Amino acid sequence: MKSAERVKKLRDMTVEELERSEAEMGEQMFRLRFQLAMGQTETLNKIRVLRKDRARLLTIIREKNND
Numbered sequence: 001m002k003s004a005e006r007v008k009k010l011r012d013m014t015v016e017e018l019e020r021s022e023a024e025m026g027e028q029m030f031r032l033r034f035q036l037a038m039g040q041t042e043t044l045n046k047i048r049v050l051r052k053d054r055a056r057l058l059t060i061i062r063e064k065n066n067d
Contacts, residue, residue, distance in 0.1 A: 006053060010060050018061050025054045 010018065029050050035041040 007056055010057055015061060015064050018057055022054060022057050022061065025050060025057065029054065
């Protein structure tokens with residue numbers, strides 16, 4: 001899925017749904033970093049994409065809270 005599609009989908013969500021997604025992304029990022037440190041996986045690309053998506057999500061949450 002392209003980033004523009006992901007952003008559109010995120011903008012349609014409520015603040016509560018966004019916060020829930022952010023928590024899930026945080027847990028997923030922790031697991032991926034842990035696996036990377038243990039040498040079980042080499043998913044740097046997944047970590048990068050997840051980090052950027054989480055940043056987009058946090059930006060949208062801030063925008064919605066300021067409105």
